[in-house]
Amino acid sequence: MRRFRGEAEYKVDTKGRVSIPAAFRRILEEGDPDWSSGLNPNLVIVYGRRNRKCLEGYSIGSIEIVDNLVSNLPRYSKEREILERLLNSQSLYIQLDENGRIILPSKLRKLVDIQTKAxxxxxxxxxxxxxxxNYISDMNLIEKKSF
Amino acid sequence: MRRFRGEAEYKVDTKGRVSIPAAFRRILEEGDPDWSSGLNPNLVIVYGRRNRKCLEGYSIGSIEIVDNLVSNLPRYSKEREILERLLNSQSLYIQLDENGRIILPSKLRKLVDIQTKAxxxxxxxxxxxxxxxNYISDMNLIEKKSF
DNA sequence: TTGATTTCCATGATTTCCCATGATATAACT
DNA sequence: AGTTATATCATGGGAAATCATGGAAATCAA
Structure with missing residues (x-):
């Protein structure tokens, strides 16, 4: 399966609309079992990661892989409970619109402090x-830390 | 697997189009698991900002070797997320066109200061x-320093 | 009934696609 | 070897499709 690569910045309007990078759309389409040409692909947004000032987007295919892995962790283990909570309760399905945009609900925007740009x-x-x-700060942190 | 060898200079047009050296095309074709005769091979361009005034091209095969190393680290571990960031955020897929060219997005051209020649x-x-x-300068630098 | 959300349409900018051409090769044939 | 076919290469231009973004109308909810 193709991987999400690259960085791209987009405007967020007052309604919370943002374009998804065109390259990412293709991957979401490939990864959505219900998708076919002419339709708009779905994705899953996970928003509850502690210590992370960002949202995370998964194609339907890749979230299912992660779900299954978690299901195979030992029942009642700490790790499994944490991940199950995150993946199931702190996430939502979103469908792209005709123009390749999604709407980020204001709750999520507040959570990660996104206003006019993402x-x-x-x-x-x-x-x-x-x-x-915030991304730039995080990158600087990472680049300092490693190697 | 065959290795990339040699130097070749090409024009870059206003749309950012450049020919890939014919010899390199053969290697990209061999290295792309999805490629077969008649199709156009893909590659990955890495543009990391670490001091390098150049872009780097990898065949799909060789980039996947690196990707897989990271995929074996525990999901959601700090280590894995840092490596994923460094590997994936500063790179993109590109497909050759019918004539053996790629399009270098203007963002990348600016980054490494490429205008009409590459x-x-x-x-x-x-x-x-x-x-x-820049390549010539870099070469001179290297020749002075080494041996 | 007034915000908020969703749907639909509009548009300039960019990117992709398709075709064209002269330049090198590579092969083939007397 | 010299001449002629045949492919591949490097480069260019224009048309068509897609992209990123904004706004108006339609629908919904309290």
Whole structure:
């Protein structure tokens, strides 16, 4: 399966509408078993990650893989309970609109402090959505830490 | 697997189109699991901002080797997320067109200061794309320093 | 009934696609 | 070897499709 790659910044309007990077749309389409040419693909947004000032987007296909992995963790283990909570309760389905946009509900925008701009960041099997300023800070942190 | 070897300079037009050296095309074709005769191979361009004034091209096969290393780390671990960020956020897929060209997005051209000419440099498992002037300077630097 | 949300349409900018051409090759044939 | 076919290469231009974004009308909810 193709991976989410690259960074792209987009405007967020007052209604919370944002374009999804065109390259990401293709991956969401491929990854959505219900999708076919002419339709608009679905995705899943996970919003509850502690210590992370960002949202995460998954194609239907890749969220199912993650779901299954979690289902195979030992029942009642700490790890499984945390991940199940995150993936099931702190997430929602969203469908792209005709123009390749989604609407970020204001609850989510507040959560990660997104107002007029959002940057989309490829992370392989998923992508992240950040306030561009926060993203830059996070990148600087990462680049300092590693190697 | 065959390695990228040699140097070749090409024009970049106003749309950002550049020919890929014919010899490199053969290697990209071999390295793309989805490729078969008649199709156009894909590659991955990495543009990381670490001091390098050049872009780097990888065949799908060789980038997947790296991807898989990361995929074996525990999901949601700090380590994995940092590596995924560094690998995936600063790169993109590109497909050759019918004539063996790619389109370098203007963002990338600006990043490495490529306007009307680009030189392709074989580096074994990957190749680099430079503004020819910068490449010459870099070469001189290397020659002075080493041996 | 007044915000908020959704649907539909509009548009300039960019990107992609399709075709064209001269330049090198590579092969084939006397 | 010299001449002629045949492919591939490097480059360009214009048409068509897609993209990113904004706004108006229609629908919904309290």
């Amino acid at each position: 940057i989309f960041v490829g992370m392989g099997e998923k992508f992240q959505i950040w306030n561009p300023d | 030189i392709f440099v074989g580096m074994g498992e990957k190749f680099q794309i430079w503004n020819p002037d």
